[in-house]
Amino acid sequence: MSAFAAFGVQTGLFFRRKLFETLRQPVWIITGLTAPVLYLALFEPLLRPLAGTKAFPPGHVVDVFVPGIMVLIAFGAGMGAGWPVIWELDSGVIERLRVTPASRLALLLGTVLRDIVMFAVPGAVVVAIGAAIGYHVHWGGLVLLFVLLALLTAACSAASSALGLKLRQIGSLAAVVTGAQLPLTLLAGILLPLSLGPAWLRVLGHFNPMYYGVQAARSLAAGSVDTGAVGLGFLVMVVITGLAMWWGTRAYQGAMA
């Protein structure tokens, strides 16, 4: 078997293993599906009075809000990766896998691909419900939106795995992830568009890679595929995904000392 074919087989095996890990815990599937529905049901009415003000992006409030929730789901699906990594460190699973000839990138990718599924399924549910309450579906944009946010999920998942491998403690990981969550999500304008905020907040947002993802997501959700925001969003997502993958693979490769 060529090295490349072996890598493919290993990635598939690790993906299957991680998928089973999730399927064995139906509670995650239920909350994974209900949370976005709750966001739609509870948050959308809050935003409705804002729509139509001049700072609010143009379009139906659901049109603005659906891509926001999708980004949030992608972020959440990816950021959960680090917790099981720490359980697997504690139970020696990772040590055992590291002694096999399996590729460390395949090990990381198994989790990343599972997390992409964990984003895509609730994401599709959100689109379906959103469409029912007034979201205008643009098919081309929607497909690209899923690709863009799969990249974001991959970046978050790889970074979370790397953090788990480096920090090795549930408490430290929780502190870092929740600590990063607020500035990352707020300064990306995920739920409330940054255009509502003061200038300094908008400037700060430009230093957050997720901001470009959200801008691109809004554009794609509205069916505008060939905008600068989309190009920039893809560029930033590809770069941070690449960096996070490199970091995660490095973390699996060695640094257990």
Place this chain on the structure above:
Amino acid sequence: MSSPPMPAVQVTGLRKSFRAAGATIEAVSGIDLTVPAGEIFGLLGPNGAGKTTTLRILTTLLPADAGSVFIAGADVFRAPGLVRRRIGYVGQLGGADKEATGRENLLLAGRLYGRSAADARRRCAELTEVFDLDALAGRPVRTYSGGQRRRLEVALGIMHRPQVLFLDEPTTGLDPQNRANLQEQVRLLRDGGTTIFLTTHYLDEADQLCDRVAIVDHGRVIALGSPDELKERYSADTIEVTADAGAEMLEDVACSLADEPSIASLAVANGTIRVTAVDATQAMALVFGALAARGVPTRAASVARPTLDDVFLRETGRSLRDTGSPSVAAVSEVAA
């Protein structure tokens, strides 16, 4: 196999330090070892002696600061991928996926080494039978008892028929029956041609299970050889004879024996003569003879064979049995 036979494990000048809390602790301070193929080799030593660190370097998990390691001819530092194909490893933590079933664990392990699904299933069936796991294979590992889990973990380590199997404290935490059972499995593996490299802090395990033992302390090998060789080379039998006589009479007996070449040391205390000698039978005859010549009746006599602990005691001035509490080095080893 081609000649000259390639050693299963060859370690030269191995060193490894850790930085912990601002201090540098040398966990491995220059270890040299050669383990020929087909033996059960044990690293025996107290907690923090550097056993686990050494094992982790040998199994590609940890880089070293200096030295070279070859496993079945492959360079651990230059060709870790090659080494990983040739070794199996069962760590202290075990490493079975607790939520998955035993069979799922085994099949994944087999396929990660490039076996086909059918081939992995065949090997899995073989191992669940050998390790008496047939009835459990379809259950999640979290429902297994400690002994059952350990058996599965060893099976995981040999799914791909490794040339060298590394076991880190394999019987720690097992009850006597499970321990004996596992030791028997290890012997069978050795008889099947697998080289076994294990660590242990149990004296009796090193003594009874291992073909050769390296006793390590503070990151160094302080004694190396078969358990019998070590005990003979480093210590002697101890004979104690209690007799109905005053201290003066016993001192006199002791003095008369002092020049006997077969007797290493003599001491008298509380009506007992304590003799160490390489050959207990001969020394015992001498003591009895000297007592009988003076008409002193013997009340009790005992012979204690040397243990590996005597070897450790002689080399370090400490008993292995007393070194259970974790030292600074042990803490750094856990952190590693």
